[in-house]
Amino acid sequence: MKMSTRNRLPGIVTEVVKDEVMAKVTLRVGDNHIVALITRESCEELGLEPGKEATALVKATSVMLLTEDGAA
Amino acid sequence: MKMSTRNRLPGIVTEVVKDEVMAKVTLRVGDNHIVALITRESCEELGLEPGKEATALVKATSVMLLTEDGAA
Amino acid sequence: MKMSTRNRLPGIVTEVVKDEVMAKVTLRVGDNHIVALITRESCEELGLEPGKEATALVKATSVMLLTEDGAA
Amino acid sequence: MKMSTRNRLPGIVTEVVKDEVMAKVTLRVGDNHIVALITRESCEELGLEPGKEATALVKATSVMLLTEDGAA
Amino acid sequence: MKMSTRNRLPGIVTEVVKDEVMAKVTLRVGDNHIVALITRESCEELGLEPGKEATALVKATSVMLLTEDGAA
Amino acid sequence: MKMSTRNRLPGIVTEVVKDEVMAKVTLRVGDNHIVALITRESCEELGLEPGKEATALVKATSVMLLTEDGAA
Numbered sequence: 001m002k003m004s005t006r007n008r009l010p011g012i013v014t015e016v017v018k019d020e021v022m023a024k025v026t027l028r029v030g031d032n033h034i035v036a037l038i039t040r041e042s043c044e045e046l047g048l049e050p051g052k053e054a055t056a057l058v059k060a061t062s063v064m065l066l067t068e069d070g071a072a
Numbered sequence: 073m074k075m076s077t078r079n080r081l082p083g084i085v086t087e088v089v090k091d092e093v094m095a096k097v098t099l100r101v102g103d104n105h106i107v108a109l110i111t112r113e114s115c116e117e118l119g120l121e122p123g124k125e126a127t128a129l130v131k132a133t134s135v136m137l138l139t140e141d142g143a144a
Numbered sequence: 145m146k147m148s149t150r151n152r153l154p155g156i157v158t159e160v161v162k163d164e165v166m167a168k169v170t171l172r173v174g175d176n177h178i179v180a181l182i183t184r185e186s187c188e189e190l191g192l193e194p195g196k197e198a199t200a201l202v203k204a205t206s207v208m209l210l211t212e213d214g215a216a
Numbered sequence: 217m218k219m220s221t222r223n224r225l226p227g228i229v230t231e232v233v234k235d236e237v238m239a240k241v242t243l244r245v246g247d248n249h250i251v252a253l254i255t256r257e258s259c260e261e262l263g264l265e266p267g268k269e270a271t272a273l274v275k276a277t278s279v280m281l282l283t284e285d286g287a288a
Numbered sequence: 289m290k291m292s293t294r295n296r297l298p299g300i301v302t303e304v305v306k307d308e309v310m311a312k313v314t315l316r317v318g319d320n321h322i323v324a325l326i327t328r329e330s331c332e333e334l335g336l337e338p339g340k341e342a343t344a345l346v347k348a349t350s351v352m353l354l355t356e357d358g359a360a
Numbered sequence: 361m362k363m364s365t366r367n368r369l370p371g372i373v374t375e376v377v378k379d380e381v382m383a384k385v386t387l388r389v390g391d392n393h394i395v396a397l398i399t400r401e402s403c404e405e406l407g408l409e410p411g412k413e414a415t416a417l418v419k420a421t422s423v424m425l426l427t428e429d430g431a432a
Contacts, residue, residue, distance in 0.1 A: 001361070003417075004353040004402035006107035008138075019165040021307040021325070024183060025137060030102035035078035036135035037165070037183065039312060039325065039420055042364035046139045055138045057363075060399055061205040061349040062134035063108035065097060065148040066080075066127045067118045073145070075201075076186035076281040091381040093235040093253070096399060109381070109399065111204055111240060111253065114148035129147075132183055133277040133421040137364040150251040152282075163309040168327060169281060174246035179222035180279035181309070181327065190283045199282045205349040206278035207252035209241060209292040210224075210271045211262045217289070219345075220330035220425040237379040237397070255348055255384060255397065258292035273291075276327055277421040294395035296426075313425060318390035323366040324423035334427045343426045350422035351396035353385060354368075354415045355406045 007058040009034060013048050023048070027056055079130040081106060085120050095120070099128055151202040153178060157192050167192070171200055223274040225250060229264050239264070243272055295346040297322060301336050311336070315344055367418040369394060373408050383408070387416055 011027035011034060018024075023043035027034045034056045048054060083099035083106060090096075095115035099106045106128045120126060155171035155178060162168075167187035171178045178200045192198060227243035227250060234240075239259035243250045250272045264270060299315035299322060306312075311331035315322045322344045336342060371387035371394060378384075383403035387394045394416045408414060 001357060002355050002406050004396070004398040004406060005136075005417075006399060006402065007104075009104050017165055019163050019307050019310070021305055021310040021312045022163070022165040024132070024165045024185075027137075030104070032079075032081050032102070034081075034130075034135060035132040035183065036137050036364070037132045037421065038135075038137060038364040039323065039366060041312075042137070042366065046137060046362050046364060048137065048139070053139065057136040057138055057365075058106075058130050058134055059350070059352055060096070060107040060109040061397065062130055062203070063106060063110075064077075064129040064203055065099075065108050065110060065114070065118060065120065066129055067120070067125065067146050069145060073285060074190050074283050076180070076182040076190060077201075078183060078186065089381055091235050091238070091379050093233055093238040093240045094379070094381040096381045096401075107399065108148070109205065110148040111150060111251065113240075114150065118146050118148060129149075131278070131280055133181065134419070136419055139362050141361060149280075151248075153248050161309055163307050166307070166309040168276070168309045168329075171281075174248070176223075176225050176246070178274075178279060179276040179327065180281050181276045182279075182281060186281070190281060192281065192283070197283065201280040201282055202250075202274050202278055204240070204251040204253045206274055206347070207250060207254075208221075208273040208347055209243075209252050209254060209258070209262060209264065210273055211264070211269065211290050213289060217429060218334050218427050220324070220326040220334060221345075222327060222330065235379050235382070237377055237382040237384045252292070253349065254292040255294060255395065257384075258294065262290050262292060273293075275422070275424055277325065293424075295392075297392050312420070315425075318392070320367075320369050320390070322418075322423060323420040324425050325420045326423075326425060330425070334425060336425065336427070341427065345424040345426055346394075346418050346422055348384070348395040348397045350418055351394060351398075352365075352417040353387075353396050353398060353402070353406060353408065354417055355408070355413065 006060040009056040013052045078132040081128040085124045150204040153200040157196045222276040225272040229268045294348040297344040366420040369416040373412045
């Protein structure tokens with residue numbers, strides 16, 4: 001299987017918070033944290049809970065960039 | 073300044089490819105690569121070129137998750 | 145700080161509705177209303193409540209356009 | 217016709233830049249400018265050119281918020 | 289009225305789940321199911337409930353592609 | 361492998377248009393057409409060309425809904 005999605009960040013789930021409809025899942029990816037808002041349904045199908053390995057996927061059209069002014 | 077955007081991944085620009093309208097900017101973020109599709113106009117305003125520091129921003133609603141089946 | 149995000153609409157918060165995971169924040173921006181769906185966590189970190197100034201940010205890839213047929 | 221899309225910003229096209237695949241369309245909406253990245257194909261179907269009326273549509277999940285720290 | 293949004297999938301609502309802020313609406317579109325996460329407010333304004341006709345709209349920048357390796 | 365992405369629409373590529381940075385790929389999915397804007401790089405890695413099978417993926421947060429007023 002190949003996917004067009006350019007960005008894949010493998011990490012470990014650190015927190016899951018659920019509503020009736022939505023779930024907020026936090027991963028640790030290297031030195032960063034990544035937060036995903038997905039359906040509660042997906043969260044349960046994937047068995048996401050703290051300690052589980054998961055990969056964050058992000059389409060390139062959804063990535064913005066920021067620079068510090070004074071920085072090189 | 074505070075932003076609602078949950079995901080901020082600081083990195084270094086490694087490649088820039090431009091069209092008339094769009095620019096594809098690749099960053100190295102820790103052990104991963106992040107690709108952003110932005111306007112050429114933004115790319116030039118931010119002075120993005122290889123070697124420059126930049127931070128990738130991603131809204132949590134744009135993050136998907138993937139798990140390997142056999143994985144814990 | 146410079147951001148690639150093209151669209152910035154300064155306004156005033158008029159309503160906040162929260163769930164466990166999500167918050168819906170409404171701004172008045174000139175003659176229009178803008179609704180943002182963000183995490184409850186972001187909403188609380190930014191101290192969003194009616195009367196507070198906030199700026200809506202939208203990546204250009206997320207904007208669609210509509211025209212009226214009869215219109216010039 | 218009714219649409220779930222919460223955000224509709226009526227304006228006037230001020231600039232159109234086209235590539236083979238993409239078009240960047242800028243609108244003036246009140247005191248703000250809105251940039252949309254759409255297909256060239258859509259741009260031509262809608263007959264977008266400077267002076268034409270058009271409405272920008274944005275799904276609420278795509279809106280982020282920013283506050284100035286010192287601000288009330 | 290003409291819209292830049294390229295993808296329109298007409299279907300029938302099969303399920304609606306609501307939170308205070310969000311609603312998850314499932315449509316049957318041909319042989320496929322489509323899930324939309326929208327505001328509860330939109331869901332109620334559109335009167336979405338099982339059996340109602342609705343069309344799913346998706347901006348082309350939000351579509352990813354996947355291929356099976358062995359496939360032609 | 362399991363993915364949180366709710367919407368998967370299997371189809372056949374009918375057209376590919378490429379720029380330096382972007383590619384527009386059209387699929388036939390049942391009675392509908394789906395257009396995806398992806399990087400040219402992804403398009404080439406996946407070997408997308410007319411006649412090839414591919415599946416469109418769409419995160420549920422990117423789906424909007426529309427109803428006809430007079431309709432049931």
